[in-house]
Amino acid sequence: MSDHDITYYFKCLIGGALACGLTHTFVVPLDIVKCRAQVDPKEYPSLGAGIKKTLAAQGAKGLTIGWFPTLIGYSLQGTAKFGFYEMFKDVYANIAGDNAYKYRTIGYSLASASAEVIADVFLCPFEAVKVRVQTSKVGTFPTEFGKAFNAIYATEGASGLYKGLAPLWARQIPYTVMKFVAFERTVEAFYRYVFTKPKEQYSKAQKLSITFASGYIAGVLCALISQPADTMVSKLNNVKTEGGAFAAMSLIYSQIGFSGLWRGLGTRILMVGTLTGLQWWIYDSFKTAVGLQIAQGFKQK
Numbered sequence: 426m427s428d429h430d431i432t433y434y435f436k437c438l439i440g441g442a443l444a445c446g447l448t449h450t451f452v453v454p455l456d457i458v459k460c461r462a463q464v465d466p467k468e469y470p471s472l473g474a475g476i477k478k479t480l481a482a483q484g485a486k487g488l489t490i491g492w493f494p495t496l497i498g499y500s501l502q503g504t505a506k507f508g509f510y511e512m513f514k515d516v517y518a519n520i521a522g523d524n525a526y527k528y529r530t531i532g533y534s535l536a537s538a539s540a541e542v543i544a545d546v547f548l549c550p551f552e553a554v555k556v557r558v559q560t561s562k563v564g565t566f567p568t569e570f571g572k573a574f575n576a577i578y579a580t581e582g583a584s585g586l587y588k589g590l591a592p593l594w595a596r597q598i599p600y601t602v603m604k605f606v607a608f609e610r611t612v613e614a615f616y617r618y619v620f621t622k623p624k625e626q627y628s629k630a631q632k633l634s635i636t637f638a639s640g641y642i643a644g645v646l647c648a649l650i651s652q653p654a655d656t657m658v659s660k661l662n663n664v665k666t667e668g669g670a671f672a673a674m675s676l677i678y679s680q681i682g683f684s685g686l687w688r689g690l691g692t693r694i695l696m697v698g699t700l701t702g703l704q705w706w707i708y709d710s711f712k713t714a715v716g717l718q719i720a721q722g723f724k725q726k
Contacts, residue, residue: 429515433717438508440711445503447707448700450496454488455696457559462689463659464560472692482563491555493570498551502544507708509540510605518723529723530606537605541598549593550586553577556659589658592674596654600647607643608705615639629713636719637706644701648694653686655693 449456458475461468469475479487513536518525525532557577558568567573577585615635616624624632660677681688709719 429511434508434512436712436715436717437511438504440708440715441503441505441507441510442500443503443711444507444704444708446496446500448703449499450492451703452696452700453490453492453495455692456495457488457490459689459692459696460556460559460659462692463656466685466688472695475692490568491559494551494555494558494573498548498555501547501551503704505544505547506537506540506601509543510536513537513539514723526723530610532723533606533609534602537601538598541601542594544601545590545593545597548597549590550574552593552658553586553589556589560659588673591671592654592657596651596658599654600651603647603650604643604701607646608639611639611642612636632719633706633709633713636709637702640705641698641702643705644698645694647701648690648697652690652693656681656686656688 454476455472457479458469458472461479462470462472462475469478476488483490514532517532517535521528521532554570554573554577557566558570558573567576574586581588612635615638620627620631620635627635657674657677660681678686712719
């Protein structure tokens with residue numbers, strides 16, 4: 426049985442909010458260019474060109490559009506993603522009993538997927554607003570959060586805020602499974618093959634450096650596995666159809682094809698690798714600050 430109590434999980438919830446909210450807000454300029462490249466690749470053919478065009482049209486403020494729904498949405502998502510991951514990890518470990526370590530990859534996968542299902546329900550309406558304000562033509566849609574939220578709700582109702590939930594799950598669940606499994610196993614590999622001394626002999630700074638490196642590697646893999654669904658989310662929140670989300674996705678795919686799903690991949694790898702590495706670093710730094718152990722995977726008995 427797990428010896429974690431409610432205080433442990435509460436601290437993990439806070440750490441998750443900080444990890445996801447701060448990092449996603451930090452990379453908003455990259456996110457804006459990435460989303461616009463996915464929606465309008467002719468106008469935003471590359472990262473450099475996209476930044477230059479945005480600055481010319483909207484000034485420096487143009488690279489901060491959507492920061493508020495990003496901060497709130499991803500703080501809520503991070504709370505559920507990391508906090509419930511720790512809870513579900515203990516639940517599945519208890520179910521597996523003595524076989525928990527043997528089947529740890531399955532345990533990490535189930536725990537992270539279960540947590541992400543919940544996390545995306547919190548994120549979805551804020552993601553819908555964020556994408557719409559970032560990708561709408563300049564002057565055609567409000568950029569302030571309250572006005573943008575009301576504009577979507579007034580014309581499309583609650584379904585307009587949640588029509589992206591299915592593709593969001595399609596993007597985020599594989600992304601999160603890769604994020605947690607790759608991180609846990611990369612940390613394990615580092616300590617097994619590279620940093621082979623007992624873990625307690627390494628300083629906190631060294632451990633957190635291993636955390637960041639493992640998170641960055643996991644982030645690159647996350648970007649690759651979730652790119653098609655990410656493109657679909659960006660496009661979906663920018664189109665209107667009478668047939669709902671699945672009709673919209675069919676229409677989008679008919680327009681952009683398979684290759685179009687990979688637009689903006691280079692920018693996204695840079696963005697996701699950086700923010701994932703930072704997320705794990707912030708999360709484990711917070712855990713260290715409040716007296717919790719870092720990078721705690723299933724233990725071998």
